[in-house]
Amino acid sequence: MKQVIYTILENEPLTADVCRMVLAGDNSAITAPGQFVNLKLDGLFLRRPISVCDLEGDRLTLIYKVVGRGTAQMRDMTPGQTLDALTGLGNGYDLSLAGNRPLLLGGGVGAPPLYWLAKKLIARGAAVAVRLGFNAAGDVFYEDEFRALGAEVRVATADGSHGEKGFVTDILPDACTHYFACGPEPMLKAVYRAVPSDGQLSFEARMGCGFGACMGCTCETITGYKRICRDGPVLRKGEILWTD
Amino acid sequence: MDRLSVNLLGIELDNPVIPASGTFGYGREFAELYDINCLGTFSFKGTTLRPRLGNPLPRIAEAPAGMLNAVGLQNPGVDRVISEELPRLKTVFRKPVMANVSGFSVEEYAETCARLDACDQVGWLEVNISCPNVHDGGMSFGTDPAMAARVTKAVKAVTTKPVIMKLSPNVTDIAAIAAACQEAGADGISLINTLMGLRISLKSRRPVLANVTGGLSGPAVFPVALRMVYQVAKAVKIPVVGMGGVSSAEDVVEMMLAGATAVEVGAANLADPFACMKIIGDLPAVMDRYGIDNLRDIIGGAL
Numbered sequence: 001m002k003q004v005i006y007t008i009l010e011n012e013p014l015t016a017d018v019c020r021m022v023l024a025g026d027n028s029a030i031t032a033p034g035q036f037v038n039l040k041l042d043g044l045f046l047r048r049p050i051s052v053c054d055l056e057g058d059r060l061t062l063i064y065k066v067v068g069r070g071t072a073q074m075r076d077m078t079p080g081q082t083l084d085a086l087t088g089l090g091n092g093y094d095l096s097l098a099g100n101r102p103l104l105l106g107g108g109v110g111a112p113p114l115y116w117l118a119k120k121l122i123a124r125g126a127a128v129a130v131r132l133g134f135n136a137a138g139d140v141f142y143e144d145e146f147r148a149l150g151a152e153v154r155v156a157t158a159d160g161s162h163g164e165k166g167f168v169t170d171i172l173p174d175a176c177t178h179y180f181a182c183g184p185e186p187m188l189k190a191v192y193r194a195v196p197s198d199g200q201l202s203f204e205a206r207m208g209c210g211f212g213a214c215m216g217c218t219c220e221t222i223t224g225y226k227r228i229c230r231d232g233p234v235l236r237k238g239e240i241l242w243t244d
Numbered sequence: 245m246d247r248l249s250v251n252l253l254g255i256e257l258d259n260p261v262i263p264a265s266g267t268f269g270y271g272r273e274f275a276e277l278y279d280i281n282c283l284g285t286f287s288f289k290g291t292t293l294r295p296r297l298g299n300p301l302p303r304i305a306e307a308p309a310g311m312l313n314a315v316g317l318q319n320p321g322v323d324r325v326i327s328e329e330l331p332r333l334k335t336v337f338r339k340p341v342m343a344n345v346s347g348f349s350v351e352e353y354a355e356t357c358a359r360l361d362a363c364d365q366v367g368w369l370e371v372n373i374s375c376p377n378v379h380d381g382g383m384s385f386g387t388d389p390a391m392a393a394r395v396t397k398a399v400k401a402v403t404t405k406p407v408i409m410k411l412s413p414n415v416t417d418i419a420a421i422a423a424a425c426q427e428a429g430a431d432g433i434s435l436i437n438t439l440m441g442l443r444i445s446l447k448s449r450r451p452v453l454a455n456v457t458g459g460l461s462g463p464a465v466f467p468v469a470l471r472m473v474y475q476v477a478k479a480v481k482i483p484v485v486g487m488g489g490v491s492s493a494e495d496v497v498e499m500m501l502a503g504a505t506a507v508e509v510g511a512a513n514l515a516d517p518f519a520c521m522k523i524i525g526d527l528p529a530v531m532d533r534y535g536i537d538n539l540r541d542i543i544g545g546a547l
């Protein structure tokens with residue numbers, strides 16, 4: 001973990017409520033896709049956790065959905081402004097388990113962390129399949145970006161206005177060596193049930209600190225108590241205990 | 245003697261800044277970020293006789309200038325704290341640590357304290373009779389002078405180290421509870437724990453926290469905490485450790501003027517993991533600005 005003051009390079013909308021922010025700063029503490037940064041915003045006591053979407057040298061890309069005061073403040077920030085971030089938080093995905101045909105499953109703003117992951121897996125020579133789920137055509141982002149990386153991409157929308165009608169679990173490929181999932185909990189649960197192969201799933205929790213000190217985010221797993229912020233956010237399929 | 249040093253119940257602290265229980269774990273995460281030996285000491289996570297998972301999620305909610313928590317005393321239990329956490333702590337922290345203890349019966353408090361009292365690394369026992377999160381106990385000990393006195397007596401009977409009773413602010417007469425603890429033999433008082441609060445989500449129309457209520461802390465509570473520290477310092481002769489909303493060197497000085505011998509810093513560590521290190525670094529300049537030669541001279545200066 002490292003505290004870094006980033007400078008905003010770009011901050012543009014991708015859809016009506018999802019934006020992409022590109023930052024410049026010291027990325028040295030960020031070691032794996034699936035990790036997150038925790039952002040300090042004016043007038044808000046708790047930091048806001050946002051996943052690493054892409055990383056190149058000192059450039060860091062975040063994609064966020066405006067849902068409340070913190071993310072609304074992010075949307076209103078302009079290039080040149082600075083942002084205080086705790087970086088390199090969380091365990092991230094373990095790429096060594098991917099095999100040669102990994103499947104990446106993203107729902108809504110669960111898609112961003114899969115981007116850097118896809119890039120790394122493709123660089124290692126894997127044939128990457130990406131399945132993205134959104135509510136409607138207007139919510140879809142990064143379909144082309146994933147395709148440009150060389151991934152095989154299919155999209156489902158709940159109302160059928162773009163791609164297939166349905167959920168990511170309705171457009172699964174026949175087989176995969178391992179899967180990586182990120183999205184809302186109902187989607188993760190559906191994926192857990194629908195995909196027979198081993199996988200890694202990324203979870204969200206309300207956080208106090210984001211670095212393992214406050215026990216604000218602990219959940220029970222088959223392998224013991226885990227802090228989502230530090231021992232997660234990525235959990236291995238076999239250790240998940242669903243609460244209901 | 246250094247101008248920042250204070251004496252807390254017979255142990256010299258290099259400075260009065262102490263990360264508060266529950267916001268610093270057992271020190272490990274912070275030791276990766278900076279040399280935690282710069283601290284006066286720290287109070288480790290509230291420890292109970294048996295391991296506790298704590299409350300269901302969500303446990304954290306935001307508040308204006310602060311936060312609510314309903315962690316529910318998650319900890320590995322006193323035996324694992326002694327066998328695993330303390331040895332690990334020894335490799336990164338060479339000072340006596342403050343052992344924070346919670347319990348659900350008088351006997352449990354006494355037993356947990358007795359086990360920690362036997363550890364060389366432990367300098368003080370801080371007995372939390374105030375955690376507002378746990379349905380089955382916590383609250384009642386701290387809200388009734390007679391119960392607070394019973395816990396104090398039971399702990400004092402089985403320990404040799406200084407015992408600091410940590411009070412709940414969720415009471416009408418905090419000075420009466422403090423006086424009862426002093427009467428029962430407490431060596432010191434610390435306060436405040438969190439103030440009971442609530443947040444409701446406008447989207448779901450349900451409480452944000454699974455536990456419904458949670459404890460408010462952070463800058464929002466500072467004036468309330470300061471007032472209570474002042475009232476308690478006036479009411480008792482034993483040393484008082486002040487906390488609640490402290491986030492700057494100025495706040496530390498203000499707490500000491502209200503009667504605090506040392507000052508704990510809680511939620512600020514979560515928003516800024518370097519908060520305590522920065523506060524300690526800022527103290528000399530703030531002292532210069534207000535003409536303070538030695539911090540120990542200003543304790544209770546406003547009483």
Ligand SMILES: Cc1cc2nc3c(=O)[nH]c(=O)nc-3n(C[C@H](O)[C@H](O)[C@H](O)COP(=O)(O)OP(=O)(O)OC[C@H]3O[C@@H](n4cnc5c(N)ncnc54)[C@H](O)[C@@H]3O)c2cc1C
Binds near residue numbers: 064067071207305
């Ligand atoms: C590990 C992790 C990675 C994340 N990555 C992304 C991402 O890449 N893109 C993205 O758009 N969102 C992401 N989120 C969700 C994002 O953190 C929340 O949407 C954001 O904190 C909302 O802040 P707000 O002030 O706008 O909303 P408010 O509702 O006003 O926030 C109030 C409080 O609740 C917390 N909170 C609200 N929603 C969530 C949530 N879903 N998860 C955790 N805390 C929440 C806030 O942090 C804040 O403390 C991630 C969450 C986690 C835990």
Ligand SMILES: Cc1cc2nc3c(=O)[nH]c(=O)nc-3n(C[C@H](O)[C@H](O)[C@H](O)COP(=O)(O)O)c2cc1C
Binds near residue numbers: 265410
């Ligand atoms: C996440 C969190 C966990 C806490 N856990 C404990 C605990 O285990 N034992 C205890 O005595 N106090 C606990 N507290 C209370 C703090 O030690 C402190 O008394 C309170 O937060 C007020 O200080 P602050 O405003 O600086 O945070 C906790 C506070 C927070 C924010």
Ligand code: FES
Binds near residue numbers: 229
């Ligand atoms: S948010 Fe503090 S331990 Fe995870």
